[in-house]
Structure formats: structure tokens, C-alpha cells
Amino acid sequence: MIKNKEKITVKLKKALGVEKVKENVLLAPLTTFGIGGPAFWFITAGNKKEILEAIKASRELKIPYFILGGGSNILIADQGFPGLVIRIKNEGLTIKGTKIAVEAGLPLAKLVEIAQKNLLSGLECGVGIPGTVGGAVCGNAGTREEWIGQKVAKVSIIDKKNKIAHLNNRDCKFSYRESRFKNNPQEVILEAVFNLKKEKREVIEQKIKSFLEARGNQPKEKSAGSVFKNPPGDSAGRLIDQAGLRGKKIGQAQISKKHANFIINTGGAKAEEVLKLIRLAQKTVKEKFNVSLELEIKLVGFNNETMKQ
Ligand code: EPU
Numbered sequence: 001m002i003k004n005k006e007k008i009t010v011k012l013k014k015a016l017g018v019e020k021v022k023e024n025v026l027l028a029p030l031t032t033f034g035i036g037g038p039a040f041w042f043i044t045a046g047n048k049k050e051i052l053e054a055i056k057a058s059r060e061l062k063i064p065y066f067i068l069g070g071g072s073n074i075l076i077a078d079q080g081f082p083g084l085v086i087r088i089k090n091e092g093l094t095i096k097g098t099k100i101a102v103e104a105g106l107p108l109a110k111l112v113e114i115a116q117k118n119l120l121s122g123l124e125c126g127v128g129i130p131g132t133v134g135g136a137v138c139g140n141a142g143t144r145e146e147w148i149g150q151k152v153a154k155v156s157i158i159d160k161k162n163k164i165a166h167l168n169n170r171d172c173k174f175s176y177r178e179s180r181f182k183n184n185p186q187e188v189i190l191e192a193v194f195n196l197k198k199e200k201r202e203v204i205e206q207k208i209k210s211f212l213e214a215r216g217n218q219p220k221e222k223s224a225g226s227v228f229k230n231p232p233g234d235s236a237g238r239l240i241d242q243a244g245l246r247g248k249k250i251g252q253a254q255i256s257k258k259h260a261n262f263i264i265n266t267g268g269a270k271a272e273e274v275l276k277l278i279r280l281a282q283k284t285v286k287e288k289f290n291v292s293l294e295l296e297i298k299l300v301g302f303n304n305e306t307m308k309q
Helices: 005-016 048-061 108-117 133-138 201-214 236-242 271-289 304-308
Strands: 022-026 038-045 065-068 074-076 081-088 093-096 099-103 152-158 164-168 188-195 253-255 263-265 298-300
Touching (some): 048 065, 048 188, 133 188
Parallel strands (some): 038 081
Antiparallel strands (some): 093 099
């Protein structure tokens, strides 16, 4: 719990603007899951400068912060987030030859569409994935074999000393659904440069079509996408399904009948209910197949005790 909440509110407002800093903002509507309690403090940052100021203020006041993009790969606790949520809305984009530089707040869908329009190939695997470019880079979104990180030439970040730093592809440590950013909130993605390839319209269209088809077995209800990463050589969805949990419901949260690696919110689900299904799936799959399922989604606002259980 944060002590001196009122005092911090005054200081935050002084640093970032009275109008800009909101209090007790419900986060559920800002996530694709539609789940999550309020942020103690909340600010929308439309550009690099505003993001940097918000990070600096949080660090100076020693309060936790969380960068919220499209809210598509996260489960926010029912108690909400006990700090400052910085919702990023920096959406600039420039094309130079076969390179596209994009700010982190642009929806990935827009980037994929713009690349396609400009006959630039390489980001087709991002089609149909919700969320922002920053979120996609952080979680290395894509399919199992192809991912966004493979096309990243450079990422600009705010580092832990509040300085802007530039990383190359290797620095980002991309692997299947992983990057150096995933468990490192000390570094905040501001912009990414993608290195693409000129391609014929038909080839790009065909790729887009086949990536969309591969997503055809995914549920349309509110969810956070795949809950678990695929274990090496297998499919989390297949394992949960074979463990007999497809359709299992706890409260208003349900393991999708369509695809067992998705948990859906059937209306008013609590984060606690989703967490119970997560644990049940992990326990059952471990018992039946001796496979440990690792979370792909990020848990936000849960205390350490909850995480350990
Ligand atoms: N399967 C079942 N039962 C289920 C679900 C799947 O038997 O309930 C079987 C399928 O029949 C198939 C296999 O498991 O033989 C793999 O399933 P699928 O083709 O749906 O792919 P996936 O491995 O579950 C991955 C990504 C998705 C991505 C799709 C398509 C992960 C964790 N998931 O799913 O990514 O959209 O491939 O490219 O890597 C995400 O990460 O959020 C995500 C949606």
C-alpha cells in the first residue's frame, strides 16, 4: 500500500499537470479482457516528452508505474494498480525507403496496414493481433515461427537513468514471445524501426490471408489472446484440451470451447477467477503430461504473495 497518497497526488499533479493526472481510473475498459480494477493515478502521454516526464516523476516519487498500450496481453488485478498508469498515445510513423520508424503507441494493426499499402513486406505475421507496436515489440508478437522482432532494426527506449538509448536487434534479445523488455519495466519503448522488403502486392496479400486463416480457430469473445506460451514442440491449447479443460468455467471466466489456450470473459469476470483457471490448467497439465505451462500474458497489479502461489 502506498503511504501519503494525498501528498503524492499533489506532487504528481504539480509535476505533470493538474488536469492531466487522473485518479482512480478503472482499467477494465482499457483492456481487451475487460478485466481489472482502478489505477491509483492515470495519465495519457501523447508524445516522447510526456512519457519521459511521467516516468521521471514516478521515479522521483518512488511510486510504481506501468506502461499501458492496447491492453491486449495483460491481466490486471481486481484491486487495480497501486501506482501511475501511463497510457501511451504516441503514434508517429515515417517511411524511408524500406524502413518504417514507428512510435510505440501506434496500433499494430495500423502499422501492418500501412506497410501493406506501401508494398513493404515483413510484418504480415502481425495481422489480426490487437495492441500497440510497443506492446508487440515487448512481447515479440507473431506466430510460433515468425515474429515481429525479426524485422526490428532499432528500438529507442527510456533507460533506467531517464536517458534515451538506442538498441539494435541483438540488444533486444528477441526469442519466441520474449524480449529484454518483457520482464524489465525499467526500460520503456518509445520507438521502433522496422527493416522491410519491397514486395509484390499479390505476395503480401497472400501472406496476410494465410496468417488470418491460421487465426480462424480463435474465439471472438473478450480475452487476452493466448494465455500460455507453447511449450517446446507442443501446443498449450492442445494440452489443456487433452487435459479435459476445454469449456471449464469458474465464475464468469471460461477456458474457451473454441481454443483451450484462450480464457474468455463471458461478462463481468474477475481477475481472481481467471487466475484460478490459470492455476487449474497449469496443475492439470503438469499432473497429466508433466509439462509446465509458462504464462504468455503479463500479470499486472498482483502482489508478490499472489504471484508465488
Ligand atoms: N489444438 C487443440 N485444442 C485446442 C486448441 C488447439 O487440439 O483447444 C491443436 C490444434 O488443432 C493444432 C495445435 O493444437 O493442431 C496448435 O493450435 P493452433 O494452430 O491454434 O496454434 P497455437 O499454437 O495454439 C499459435 C500462437 C497464436 C497464433 C497462432 C497462429 C502461441 C502461444 N500461440 O497458437 O498466437 O495466433 O499460433 O499463428 O504461440 C498469441 O500469442 O496470443 C496468439 C494468439
